[in-house]
Amino acid sequence: MTEVEVEKTSRRKQCILKAVTAALEEDDYSHLTVEDIAARAGVGKSTIYRWWKHKSDLVFDAFKAQTASVFELDFEQSLELNLNQQLLKLAHALNHPVGRALLVVMAEHREAAGEFFKQYLLPRREQTRKLIQIAIKRHEIIADYPFELMLDALYGPIHYQIIFFNRMPDETYIQSLVHLLMQPVLVQK
Template identity: 85%
Template sequence: MTELEKTSRRKQCILNAVTAALQQDDYSRLTVEDIAARAGVGKSTIYRWWKHKSDLVFDAFKEHTASVFDLDFEQSLEFNLNQQLLKLSLALNHPLGRALLVVMAEHREAAGEFFRQYLLPRREQTRKLIQLAIERNEIIANYPFELMLDTLYGPIHYQIIFFNCMPDETYIHNLVSLVMQPVLVRK
Protein backbone atom coordinates (compact mmCIF):
# COMPACT_ATOMS: atom_id res chain seq x y z
CA MET A 1 0.00 0.00 0.00
CA THR A 2 1.41 3.40 -0.99
CA GLU A 3 1.78 6.31 1.41
CA LEU A 4 -0.99 8.13 -0.44
CA GLU A 5 -3.34 5.16 0.04
CA LYS A 6 -2.45 4.99 3.76
CA THR A 7 -3.14 8.69 4.14
CA SER A 8 -6.45 8.36 2.32
CA ARG A 9 -7.49 5.43 4.52
CA ARG A 10 -6.55 7.31 7.70
CA LYS A 11 -8.51 10.35 6.62
CA GLN A 12 -11.49 8.15 5.81
CA CYS A 13 -11.28 6.47 9.24
CA ILE A 14 -11.19 9.88 10.90
CA LEU A 15 -14.21 11.17 8.96
CA ASN A 16 -16.09 7.95 9.74
CA ALA A 17 -15.23 8.49 13.40
CA VAL A 18 -16.70 12.01 13.24
CA THR A 19 -19.94 10.60 11.84
CA ALA A 20 -20.05 7.84 14.46
CA ALA A 21 -19.39 10.29 17.30
CA LEU A 22 -22.15 12.62 16.10
CA GLN A 23 -24.57 9.69 15.92
CA GLN A 24 -24.16 9.37 19.70
CA ASP A 25 -23.67 12.96 20.83
CA ASP A 26 -24.17 16.49 19.58
CA TYR A 27 -21.51 18.87 18.28
CA SER A 28 -20.95 20.62 21.61
CA ARG A 29 -19.69 17.35 23.11
CA LEU A 30 -17.61 16.33 20.12
CA THR A 31 -13.89 16.23 20.95
CA VAL A 32 -10.80 15.61 18.90
CA GLU A 33 -9.70 13.15 21.59
CA ASP A 34 -12.83 11.05 21.07
CA ILE A 35 -12.48 11.18 17.28
CA ALA A 36 -8.83 10.13 17.51
CA ALA A 37 -9.69 7.21 19.80
CA ARG A 38 -12.52 6.05 17.52
CA ALA A 39 -10.28 6.31 14.43
CA GLY A 40 -7.31 4.64 16.10
CA VAL A 41 -4.99 7.56 15.43
CA GLY A 42 -3.24 10.17 17.54
CA LYS A 43 -4.58 13.71 17.92
CA SER A 44 -1.50 14.99 16.11
CA THR A 45 -2.57 13.00 13.04
CA ILE A 46 -5.91 14.79 13.05
CA TYR A 47 -4.32 18.21 13.58
CA ARG A 48 -1.97 17.53 10.67
CA TRP A 49 -4.95 17.74 8.31
CA TRP A 50 -7.61 19.71 10.22
CA LYS A 51 -7.17 22.81 12.39
CA HIS A 52 -10.42 22.54 14.33
CA LYS A 53 -13.24 20.09 14.92
CA SER A 54 -15.46 22.34 12.81
CA ASP A 55 -13.24 21.53 9.81
CA LEU A 56 -13.80 17.83 10.50
CA VAL A 57 -17.56 18.35 10.48
CA PHE A 58 -17.39 20.27 7.19
CA ASP A 59 -15.34 17.55 5.52
CA ALA A 60 -17.48 14.74 6.91
CA PHE A 61 -20.63 16.52 5.69
CA LYS A 62 -19.10 17.10 2.24
CA GLU A 63 -18.22 13.44 1.98
CA HIS A 64 -21.62 12.33 3.27
CA THR A 65 -23.39 14.43 0.64
CA ALA A 66 -20.86 14.13 -2.21
CA SER A 67 -23.36 13.10 -4.88
CA VAL A 68 -26.59 13.80 -3.04
CA PHE A 69 -27.22 17.18 -4.65
CA ASP A 70 -26.48 16.30 -8.25
CA LEU A 71 -28.99 17.80 -10.64
CA ASP A 72 -30.71 16.03 -13.52
CA PHE A 73 -30.51 18.44 -16.43
CA GLU A 74 -32.92 16.28 -18.43
CA GLN A 75 -35.71 17.02 -15.91
CA SER A 76 -37.60 20.26 -15.28
CA LEU A 77 -36.49 22.97 -12.89
CA GLU A 78 -39.46 22.23 -10.65
CA PHE A 79 -38.60 18.51 -10.48
CA ASN A 80 -34.98 19.29 -9.62
CA LEU A 81 -35.88 21.83 -6.94
CA ASN A 82 -38.25 19.35 -5.30
CA GLN A 83 -35.58 16.65 -5.32
CA GLN A 84 -32.84 18.97 -4.10
CA LEU A 85 -34.91 20.32 -1.21
CA LEU A 86 -35.95 16.82 -0.14
CA LYS A 87 -32.32 15.72 -0.13
CA LEU A 88 -31.28 18.88 1.71
CA SER A 89 -33.88 18.21 4.40
CA LEU A 90 -32.59 14.68 4.88
CA ALA A 91 -28.96 15.82 4.91
CA LEU A 92 -29.56 18.61 7.43
CA ASN A 93 -31.65 16.37 9.65
CA HIS A 94 -28.78 13.85 9.82
CA PRO A 95 -26.45 14.29 12.84
CA LEU A 96 -23.74 15.63 10.51
CA GLY A 97 -26.18 18.17 9.09
CA ARG A 98 -27.28 19.32 12.52
CA ALA A 99 -23.64 19.68 13.56
CA LEU A 100 -22.97 21.62 10.37
CA LEU A 101 -25.74 24.09 11.22
CA VAL A 102 -24.21 24.66 14.67
CA VAL A 103 -20.74 25.11 13.20
CA MET A 104 -22.01 27.61 10.66
CA ALA A 105 -23.69 29.63 13.41
CA GLU A 106 -20.67 29.57 15.74
CA HIS A 107 -17.77 29.89 13.28
CA ARG A 108 -18.58 32.62 10.78
CA GLU A 109 -15.19 32.55 9.04
CA ALA A 110 -15.31 28.77 8.60
CA ALA A 111 -18.93 29.06 7.44
CA GLY A 112 -17.85 31.56 4.79
CA GLU A 113 -15.20 29.19 3.54
CA PHE A 114 -17.69 26.30 3.47
CA PHE A 115 -20.10 28.51 1.52
CA ARG A 116 -17.41 29.38 -1.05
CA GLN A 117 -16.07 25.84 -1.44
CA TYR A 118 -19.24 23.78 -1.18
CA LEU A 119 -22.44 25.75 -1.52
CA LEU A 120 -21.50 28.26 -4.24
CA PRO A 121 -20.58 25.58 -6.79
CA ARG A 122 -23.94 23.88 -6.16
CA ARG A 123 -25.75 27.18 -6.48
CA GLU A 124 -23.93 27.77 -9.76
CA GLN A 125 -25.25 24.42 -11.02
CA THR A 126 -28.77 25.52 -10.06
CA ARG A 127 -28.25 28.78 -11.96
CA LYS A 128 -27.34 26.71 -15.04
CA LEU A 129 -30.52 24.73 -14.56
CA ILE A 130 -32.51 27.98 -14.31
CA GLN A 131 -30.92 29.18 -17.57
CA LEU A 132 -31.82 25.89 -19.22
CA ALA A 133 -35.42 26.22 -17.95
CA ILE A 134 -35.57 29.70 -19.50
CA GLU A 135 -34.29 28.32 -22.81
CA ARG A 136 -36.88 25.51 -22.64
CA ASN A 137 -39.57 28.16 -22.08
CA GLU A 138 -40.52 26.64 -18.69
CA ILE A 139 -40.00 29.92 -16.83
CA ILE A 140 -39.78 33.63 -17.58
CA ALA A 141 -36.35 35.22 -18.00
CA ASN A 142 -36.87 38.45 -16.10
CA TYR A 143 -37.03 37.52 -12.42
CA PRO A 144 -34.81 37.88 -9.32
CA PHE A 145 -33.70 34.24 -9.28
CA GLU A 146 -31.18 34.73 -6.47
CA LEU A 147 -34.06 35.84 -4.26
CA MET A 148 -36.12 32.90 -5.48
CA LEU A 149 -33.36 30.47 -4.43
CA ASP A 150 -33.06 32.11 -1.01
CA THR A 151 -36.83 31.88 -0.64
CA LEU A 152 -36.70 28.15 -1.37
CA TYR A 153 -33.81 27.17 0.88
CA GLY A 154 -34.51 29.47 3.83
CA PRO A 155 -37.69 27.67 5.01
CA ILE A 156 -35.88 24.32 5.09
CA HIS A 157 -33.27 25.69 7.48
CA TYR A 158 -35.97 27.48 9.47
CA GLN A 159 -38.07 24.33 9.94
CA ILE A 160 -35.08 22.27 11.07
CA ILE A 161 -33.43 24.90 13.29
CA PHE A 162 -36.41 26.54 14.96
CA PHE A 163 -39.09 23.87 14.87
CA ASN A 164 -36.82 20.83 15.06
CA CYS A 165 -38.92 19.44 12.23
CA MET A 166 -37.83 17.81 9.01
CA PRO A 167 -39.96 19.18 6.17
CA ASP A 168 -41.77 16.34 4.46
CA GLU A 169 -42.45 15.81 0.78
CA THR A 170 -45.82 17.63 0.93
CA TYR A 171 -44.28 20.69 2.61
CA ILE A 172 -41.48 20.80 0.04
CA HIS A 173 -43.83 20.29 -2.91
CA ASN A 174 -46.08 23.11 -1.65
CA LEU A 175 -43.07 25.37 -1.08
CA VAL A 176 -41.68 24.78 -4.56
CA SER A 177 -45.11 25.28 -6.16
CA LEU A 178 -45.64 28.53 -4.27
CA VAL A 179 -42.24 29.96 -5.14
CA MET A 180 -42.41 28.79 -8.77
CA GLN A 181 -45.85 30.36 -9.48
CA PRO A 182 -44.57 33.83 -10.43
CA VAL A 183 -41.93 32.48 -12.83
CA LEU A 184 -43.88 29.84 -14.74
CA VAL A 185 -44.60 30.60 -18.39
CA ARG A 186 -48.35 30.72 -18.90
CA LYS A 187 -49.24 28.66 -21.94
Protein backbone atom coordinates in the same frame (compact mmCIF):
# COMPACT_ATOMS: atom_id res chain seq x y z
CA MET B 1 4.32 11.14 -1.87
CA THR B 2 4.15 7.71 -3.39
CA GLU B 3 0.92 6.14 -4.59
CA VAL B 4 0.92 3.82 -1.55
CA GLU B 5 1.33 6.80 0.82
CA VAL B 6 -1.47 8.69 -0.90
CA GLU B 7 -3.76 5.67 -0.56
CA LYS B 8 -2.84 5.27 3.12
CA THR B 9 -3.51 8.96 3.78
CA SER B 10 -6.86 8.74 2.01
CA ARG B 11 -7.89 5.69 4.08
CA ARG B 12 -6.87 7.42 7.31
CA LYS B 13 -8.85 10.52 6.43
CA GLN B 14 -11.92 8.43 5.59
CA CYS B 15 -11.57 6.56 8.88
CA ILE B 16 -11.35 9.85 10.79
CA LEU B 17 -14.43 11.26 9.04
CA LYS B 18 -16.36 8.06 9.80
CA ALA B 19 -15.33 8.49 13.44
CA VAL B 20 -16.73 12.05 13.38
CA THR B 21 -20.03 10.72 12.05
CA ALA B 22 -20.15 7.95 14.65
CA ALA B 23 -19.42 10.40 17.48
CA LEU B 24 -22.14 12.80 16.30
CA GLU B 25 -24.65 9.98 16.07
CA GLU B 26 -24.10 9.41 19.80
CA ASP B 27 -23.84 13.00 21.02
CA ASP B 28 -24.14 16.57 19.77
CA TYR B 29 -21.48 18.94 18.46
CA SER B 30 -20.83 20.59 21.84
CA HIS B 31 -19.55 17.24 23.18
CA LEU B 32 -17.46 16.37 20.12
CA THR B 33 -13.74 16.22 20.94
CA VAL B 34 -10.66 15.58 18.87
CA GLU B 35 -9.54 13.11 21.54
CA ASP B 36 -12.68 11.00 21.07
CA ILE B 37 -12.40 11.13 17.28
CA ALA B 38 -8.74 10.10 17.42
CA ALA B 39 -9.54 7.18 19.73
CA ARG B 40 -12.42 6.01 17.50
CA ALA B 41 -10.27 6.29 14.36
CA GLY B 42 -7.24 4.65 15.96
CA VAL B 43 -4.94 7.59 15.22
CA GLY B 44 -3.14 10.18 17.28
CA LYS B 45 -4.50 13.70 17.78
CA SER B 46 -1.46 15.01 15.91
CA THR B 47 -2.60 13.07 12.83
CA ILE B 48 -5.95 14.84 12.94
CA TYR B 49 -4.36 18.24 13.51
CA ARG B 50 -2.07 17.63 10.52
CA TRP B 51 -5.13 17.83 8.24
CA TRP B 52 -7.73 19.78 10.24
CA LYS B 53 -7.10 22.77 12.48
CA HIS B 54 -10.44 22.65 14.35
CA LYS B 55 -13.26 20.22 15.03
CA SER B 56 -15.52 22.43 12.91
CA ASP B 57 -13.35 21.59 9.89
CA LEU B 58 -13.90 17.90 10.64
CA VAL B 59 -17.67 18.43 10.63
CA PHE B 60 -17.53 20.28 7.30
CA ASP B 61 -15.50 17.51 5.72
CA ALA B 62 -17.72 14.79 7.22
CA PHE B 63 -20.76 16.55 5.75
CA LYS B 64 -19.07 16.89 2.36
CA ALA B 65 -18.11 13.20 2.42
CA GLN B 66 -21.67 12.17 3.27
CA THR B 67 -23.23 14.32 0.56
CA ALA B 68 -20.59 14.05 -2.18
CA SER B 69 -22.96 12.63 -4.78
CA VAL B 70 -26.29 13.45 -3.14
CA PHE B 71 -26.91 16.85 -4.71
CA GLU B 72 -26.40 15.97 -8.35
CA LEU B 73 -28.78 17.81 -10.66
CA ASP B 74 -30.47 16.14 -13.61
CA PHE B 75 -30.31 18.66 -16.44
CA GLU B 76 -32.72 16.56 -18.51
CA GLN B 77 -35.51 17.05 -15.95
CA SER B 78 -37.55 20.19 -15.21
CA LEU B 79 -36.42 22.90 -12.85
CA GLU B 80 -39.37 22.19 -10.55
CA LEU B 81 -38.59 18.48 -10.29
CA ASN B 82 -34.91 19.20 -9.60
CA LEU B 83 -35.75 21.74 -6.92
CA ASN B 84 -38.14 19.31 -5.22
CA GLN B 85 -35.47 16.61 -5.20
CA GLN B 86 -32.71 18.98 -4.05
CA LEU B 87 -34.70 20.38 -1.15
CA LEU B 88 -35.80 16.94 0.01
CA LYS B 89 -32.19 15.72 -0.08
CA LEU B 90 -31.04 18.86 1.74
CA ALA B 91 -33.66 18.35 4.45
CA HIS B 92 -32.52 14.76 4.96
CA ALA B 93 -28.83 15.77 5.01
CA LEU B 94 -29.38 18.60 7.50
CA ASN B 95 -31.58 16.47 9.72
CA HIS B 96 -28.78 13.88 10.07
CA PRO B 97 -26.55 14.35 13.16
CA VAL B 98 -23.67 15.57 10.97
CA GLY B 99 -26.00 18.05 9.25
CA ARG B 100 -27.28 19.32 12.58
CA ALA B 101 -23.69 19.74 13.77
CA LEU B 102 -22.94 21.63 10.56
CA LEU B 103 -25.76 24.08 11.32
CA VAL B 104 -24.26 24.69 14.77
CA VAL B 105 -20.80 25.18 13.29
CA MET B 106 -22.09 27.70 10.74
CA ALA B 107 -23.85 29.65 13.50
CA GLU B 108 -20.84 29.67 15.83
CA HIS B 109 -17.92 30.04 13.39
CA ARG B 110 -18.64 32.81 10.87
CA GLU B 111 -15.27 32.51 9.13
CA ALA B 112 -15.61 28.75 8.73
CA ALA B 113 -19.17 29.21 7.51
CA GLY B 114 -17.91 31.64 4.87
CA GLU B 115 -15.34 29.12 3.69
CA PHE B 116 -17.96 26.37 3.58
CA PHE B 117 -20.22 28.64 1.53
CA LYS B 118 -17.42 29.39 -0.95
CA GLN B 119 -16.12 25.83 -1.26
CA TYR B 120 -19.32 23.81 -1.03
CA LEU B 121 -22.55 25.78 -1.33
CA LEU B 122 -21.55 28.28 -4.00
CA PRO B 123 -20.62 25.64 -6.59
CA ARG B 124 -24.01 23.95 -6.02
CA ARG B 125 -25.77 27.28 -6.37
CA GLU B 126 -23.90 27.80 -9.65
CA GLN B 127 -25.25 24.45 -10.86
CA THR B 128 -28.77 25.57 -9.94
CA ARG B 129 -28.24 28.82 -11.87
CA LYS B 130 -27.19 26.73 -14.86
CA LEU B 131 -30.37 24.69 -14.50
CA ILE B 132 -32.39 27.95 -14.37
CA GLN B 133 -30.76 29.08 -17.62
CA ILE B 134 -31.65 25.75 -19.24
CA ALA B 135 -35.25 26.10 -18.01
CA ILE B 136 -35.40 29.59 -19.55
CA LYS B 137 -34.13 28.25 -22.88
CA ARG B 138 -36.73 25.46 -22.75
CA HIS B 139 -39.41 28.10 -22.13
CA GLU B 140 -40.37 26.50 -18.81
CA ILE B 141 -39.87 29.77 -16.94
CA ILE B 142 -39.63 33.47 -17.69
CA ALA B 143 -36.22 35.10 -17.96
CA ASP B 144 -36.90 38.35 -16.12
CA TYR B 145 -37.11 37.40 -12.45
CA PRO B 146 -34.95 37.82 -9.30
CA PHE B 147 -33.80 34.19 -9.20
CA GLU B 148 -31.24 34.81 -6.44
CA LEU B 149 -34.09 35.89 -4.19
CA MET B 150 -36.12 32.88 -5.26
CA LEU B 151 -33.26 30.54 -4.34
CA ASP B 152 -32.92 32.18 -0.93
CA ALA B 153 -36.67 31.84 -0.44
CA LEU B 154 -36.50 28.14 -1.32
CA TYR B 155 -33.60 27.13 0.90
CA GLY B 156 -34.32 29.38 3.89
CA PRO B 157 -37.49 27.58 5.04
CA ILE B 158 -35.71 24.22 5.10
CA HIS B 159 -33.15 25.58 7.57
CA TYR B 160 -35.91 27.36 9.49
CA GLN B 161 -38.00 24.19 9.91
CA ILE B 162 -35.02 22.15 11.12
CA ILE B 163 -33.41 24.78 13.36
CA PHE B 164 -36.42 26.44 14.97
CA PHE B 165 -39.14 23.81 14.84
CA ASN B 166 -36.85 20.76 15.10
CA ARG B 167 -38.89 19.25 12.31
CA MET B 168 -37.75 17.76 9.03
CA PRO B 169 -39.80 19.18 6.17
CA ASP B 170 -41.61 16.34 4.46
CA GLU B 171 -42.20 15.86 0.76
CA THR B 172 -45.61 17.59 0.89
CA TYR B 173 -44.12 20.67 2.57
CA ILE B 174 -41.29 20.84 0.05
CA GLN B 175 -43.56 20.36 -2.96
CA SER B 176 -45.86 23.11 -1.67
CA LEU B 177 -42.90 25.43 -1.13
CA VAL B 178 -41.47 24.81 -4.60
CA HIS B 179 -44.90 25.14 -6.23
CA LEU B 180 -45.56 28.44 -4.43
CA LEU B 181 -42.24 29.94 -5.46
CA MET B 182 -42.36 28.59 -9.02
CA GLN B 183 -45.79 30.06 -9.81
CA PRO B 184 -44.56 33.60 -10.64
CA VAL B 185 -41.87 32.32 -13.01
CA LEU B 186 -43.76 29.67 -14.99
CA VAL B 187 -44.39 30.47 -18.63
CA GLN B 188 -48.15 30.66 -19.17
CA LYS B 189 -49.19 28.31 -21.95
